[in-house]
Amino acid sequence: MSTEPGYYKDGEFGIRLENIMTVVNVATPHNFKKMIGFEAVTLVPYEANLIDTTLLNQQQCDWLNEYHTKVRTVVGAEMQRQNRTEGHEWVHTKTKPLCSSAASFMASAAVLLTALYISLINRVC
Secondary structure: OEEOOEEEEOOOEEEEOOEEEEEEEEOOOOOOOOEEEEEEOOOOOOOHHHOOHHHOOHHHHHHHHHHHHHHHHHHHHHHHHOOOHHHHHHHHHHOOOOOOOHHHHHHHHHHHHHHHHHHHHHHHO
């Protein structure tokens, strides 16, 4: 099955994103029975230059970054298995986080604080 969300402005332009999906069983945090969802089969990164991340809310940003992580993991591993170094590098470049999430912010802050702490310790000692 495919999903094809799109937007069209009469007489001006249109854009559509299409992905091939498969139906999967999903677990929910509630006790509903037999819920289904969709999982992407097409694992191609979205082009960062075409996305205005300032228009995304945190949930959308997290979804996009998680999707790119999946693309990097699955496709990157296949590129490595096939010894396709150039393709592997391309996948890693195209699947970098597009917008900040709380987790990536905290990770960056931890690295910065650690570097600052080490710098201060070196000055004191």
